[in-house]
Amino acid sequence: MTEEIEQKDIDNFLKIFGGHILFQTLYAAVEFDLFTKLSEHKKLDISKITKLLNIEKQPARILMLGLVSSGILQRDTEGFYSNTPAAEMALTTHSPRNVISYVKLQYHVMYKGMFHFVEALKTYKNVGLQEFPGNEPTLYQRLGHTPEIKQIFQDAMHELSIHANQDLANHLDLSSTRFLIDVGGGDGTNIIELARKFSHLQAAVFDLPTVCPITAKKINESGLGDRLSAIPGNCFEDNFPKGADCFLFSHFCTIWSEAKNKLLFRKAYEALPKGGKVVIFNMMQENDETGPLSTALGSPYFLTIATGEGMLYTWSEYEKWLSDSGFGEIKTFRLQQDHGAIIGTKL
Ligand SMILES: C[S@@+](CC[C@H](N)C(=O)[O-])C[C@H]1O[C@@H](n2cnc3c(N)ncnc32)[C@H](O)[C@@H]1O
Numbered sequence: 640m641t642e643e644i645e646q647k648d649i650d651n652f653l654k655i656f657g658g659h660i661l662f663q664t665l666y667a668a669v670e671f672d673l674f675t676k677l678s679e680h681k682k683l684d685i686s687k688i689t690k691l692l693n694i695e696k697q698p699a700r701i702l703m704l705g706l707v708s709s710g711i712l713q714r715d716t717e718g719f720y721s722n723t724p725a726a727e728m729a730l731t732t733h734s735p736r737n738v739i740s741y742v743k744l745q746y747h748v749m750y751k752g753m754f755h756f757v758e759a760l761k762t763y764k765n766v767g768l769q770e771f772p773g774n775e776p777t778l779y780q781r782l783g784h785t786p787e788i789k790q791i792f793q794d795a796m797h798e799l800s801i802h803a804n805q806d807l808a809n810h811l812d813l814s815s816t817r818f819l820i821d822v823g824g825g826d827g828t829n830i831i832e833l834a835r836k837f838s839h840l841q842a843a844v845f846d847l848p849t850v851c852p853i854t855a856k857k858i859n860e861s862g863l864g865d866r867l868s869a870i871p872g873n874c875f876e877d878n879f880p881k882g883a884d885c886f887l888f889s890h891f892c893t894i895w896s897e898a899k900n901k902l903l904f905r906k907a908y909e910a911l912p913k914g915g916k917v918v919i920f921n922m923m924q925e926n927d928e929t930g931p932l933s934t935a936l937g938s939p940y941f942l943t944i945a946t947g948e949g950m951l952y953t954w955s956e957y958e959k960w961l962s963d964s965g966f967g968e969i970k971t972f973r974l975q976q977d978h979g980a981i982i983g984t985k986l
Pocket of ligand 1: 799845846874
């Protein structure tokens, strides 16, 4: 006997089956800044939308049909369109919690690169990198050739980190930490947040030379230049900067293989004084390997595009690697947005 398939399961399947089309619909609306326009006018009918977007009526209807049927926007019985609360928060330029740069990053990087997923699964290589100019082995190095996408990437990382890391700052006790190094710290969003919370703290981002000018600019804008800095380097090829009593790996361990993560933790262990700490901050995969969905969305990107070797690992994998690298007193914290922090101490 065949089981009845529920409509919600069919709809769920259709959203996956046509995910690429719905994504292009979302991206188009972001590109036209439609959500901000809707927010400013509260609600708009199709003729107003047509005028504001400067497109013909039928293309506008097609766009709005996709946005309404997928639940991003709502349409009332009189034909007026408005933002859902989620669209208002995530997609309007004036919202402090918007993820507009992340949508743009998906368009410029993930969407193009993921075309090569099957080949990446077969070869265990980031073959999607062929979509980006240059011949370096990682996306991070190749972004140096496309300044516009490099900036979108850093802005998207900022969006990802800004809220989750406020939560981190509340759970992480850095009252006895003097100098924190944020390995692969990007534009400095994390250290700026931590330095605001801990007024004695000195901290530095240790990132690729192509990224450090963006970091330095952000630090300068924050007014915390007396305590924060950007140190250019490659965490595998160069020594870790001296003098740190805490190393933070934020959205960083997911990029690399198990072997490279262990190498980084061992390098941190060697560089730390007794009592020094290592902090891993990331979206964490559950130990039963069923999700959350954010880890399932991120992992193929690390395989197919970023490096060909990373994924969103489980809590227990990180805990084991830290302990294998010599760290003790390992503590775990569940944070917002599927994030977690794992802290180890050099005893
Ligand atoms: C996913 S982003 C995370 C940025 C930041 N930590 C955050 O939480 O938003 C990864 C960062 O690692 C940097 N990175 C990649 N390879 C690196 C390497 N070999 N050495 C140092 N930094 C590296 C990239 O330039 C990028 O800024």
